[in-house]
Amino acid sequence: MQLTLWTYEGPPHVGAMRIATAMEQVHYVLHAPQGDTYADLLFTMIERRSKRPPVTYTTFQARDLGGDTATLFKTAVHEAYERFQPTAMLVGASCTAELIQDDPGGLAHALELPIPVVALELPSYQKKENWGAAETFYQLVRALAGPSAPASGSAPRERIAGTQPRCNLLGPTALGFRHRDDVQEISGLLKQMGIDINVIAPLGATPADLSRLGDADFNVVLYPEIANPAAGWLQRTFGQPSIKTVPIGIGATREFISQIAQLCGIDPAPFLANTEARSPWYSRSVDSTYLTNKRVFIFGDATHAIAAARIATEELGFSVVGLGSYSRELARELREAAKRYGVEALITDDYLEVEASVDKLQPDLVLGTQMERHIAKRLGIPCAVISAPVHVQDYPARYSPQMGFEGANVIFDTWVHPLMMGLEEHLLGMFREDFEFHPEAAASHLGQSNTAAAQRKPEALKAASVTEAAAMTDSEILVREVATTTETDAHKIADASAQSSAKASAAWAGEAEKELTKIPFFVRGKARRNTERYAREKGVTTITVEVLYDAKAHFSR
């Protein structure tokens, strides 16, 4: 543990809150001081949930510490039960309350409530949010599904002949990265394949649902960071196998379908060729050639980071220059993945270390969390967000999954757009001295640009550039550069307009004019002007195809 301003994960009781909030009819009594109630805002403001998380805080204050905080806790549990009438309860302490050692589990047990009460022991100073969520989910599953476990040593239950295969979807929580939409996408896919969903948990599940987990034939672990321990217990207790391929990306989605089909004895072929999957063609199309070998840096939770690395290399033709994660629980998988791409895994929860790595590698694109978005912004590198920690913008109103075929479409758009924006900026930079694009030019789509520029007097432009220089105070050198560039531009423009009014341009031969149309529109104007200048300098009166290419050769020298 170290003193830090920003963390990738919250304390483990926030993980427990993510489970409680995702579920129905569960209430979590948290022994916590007043300030810890801020965590509610994560769910109401960032995730934009329509109700508060089902959490009661004991909110002890400094003066309570001299009194009986244990009674305070017992009263809070009792009142929460009376008021919210949950069918199962979680009790535990936040990081601060852990220090006063009131033993919430023992206290709640003594109240003898008529519902299952699961006591959480979450070591706040050693573990983090995802671990807390996984532990909470495991304890709930064990407490609620445990009573219906078959006697140890008895044969695993067989699927009744003629019925559809059934599975549980495990792992989606509140405050997860696109969990809501992933569940919808994967549920649809399974439905297409003729597979029933027994329980989706924890998102939307009730305690009664958890007690039915054993009725499924197998489990689908959507988010290993959350569901791995619970899936392991279900496998040991009910003999349910787990599908652990996370269907993020086209390749992984196909693998996911094949594995499920194999497990259930169905033919995967009809589900593998999906016509809605546009990302494979888009990424092969000519328009996407600029994606090839773009250097990407990837950081996130292990599941999303590993999936991103696979998509980047196998599906988009990027090259991975850095791969890392803050999920120590899955560090092993991440290291293996990093080895496959020939990079060293960066396992850390220190964002400064990540920033240093990005700065050193200078990738073309950063795929990361909201933390990396800030880092990339500071370093002026395009970025797309692929994983929690989340931001309000990661809860779009529209349908926007990461998993399945639609997820792959979403990922294609999300990753490619920042690069395209980058391309546009690059072009803007390239033509900044061009009269159409200089900072003072009016927007070209308004149709006024040429007249606007031509009507201005060089003096006016000069004045404008001085004002601009005065406004920019952060970098003296940059300001001076801008100022001089604008000044020369102004002269150039003045020259150009003078010459065009005096009429001096060489004439274009028909075929040369035709050849000019082959040049991409965004450089055509520049090519035309350069060629004319060349012709003028050389004293050529008719511009032929040869002159055009001589000019090109001249200027590219």
Place this chain on the structure above:
Amino acid sequence: MSAVSAIPVAVTHKPRPRLDGEGSLQVPLDPNLKIGNAKVFAVYGKGGIGKSTTSSNLSVAFSKLGKRVLQIGCDPKHDSTFTLTKRLVPTVIDILETVDFHGEELRPEDFVYPGYNGVMCVEAGGPPAGTGCGGYVVGQTVKLLKEHHLLEDTDVVIFDVLGDVVCGGFAAPLQHADRALIVAANDFDSIFAMNRIVAAIASKSKNYNVRLGGVIANRSRETDQIDKYNQAIGLETLARFPDLDVIRRSRLKKATLFEMEPSPELEAVQNEYLRLAGNLWMGTKPQLTSPLKDRDIFELLGFE
């Protein structure tokens, strides 16, 4: 989530507990560390008396009764589970070092090895000789087992404790154990060591649940000296194992007694282990005794 996390003042200003003892570093155990519902036994005794052999055979006996057993070797020698796993398995401390003590990177299969008849085996390992604290090692091991939920699906936990050091490492398993068992032979040295162990358990039982379970007489055809001592302080012998060559040979063969060629005398020993395991599972009555003074034990057993 990205949240501004402040370290509570109470943590940074928590006074460090005073180190106890002179020369050896004692790491206080986490008071919240509790083993779940399993029955926990800690096996003690003078060095070389046969604690590991007894523990391993007892573990197998419990597993033969259908119990899920976890044996934790707490000796830096880390050969407690040798006859169960047939090899020297890496210790928890070795494994933790490979991940720079980030325990969350580990999987149960990294440090828990299945042994004969499904007994789960863990070697806690120890600190380098002359430094560190065995108690820390035991504490880390229990924490790791708990975090990986290994104690929740276990019926019996047996700690096989290092024999010759009376310090924090020696005491750590007592905090987790329900019953402490002492292995002793019918000789003065091992009974003298037993007396010291009785004293340690008596003092630990003031603050912890641990109670003295009784004596396991090992490697002894006669038990007159042990009986004399037991009578003096009111202690019971739980089981008797004669000094049989097959027991010595089983160790050389890397096998527990339950895997050796059957013979009548071997069968008697196996039955004694099964009887002991059965009695311990049913629950033995706690033995509340106080140790003899050193001078008294010399007078009781003579100076031979």
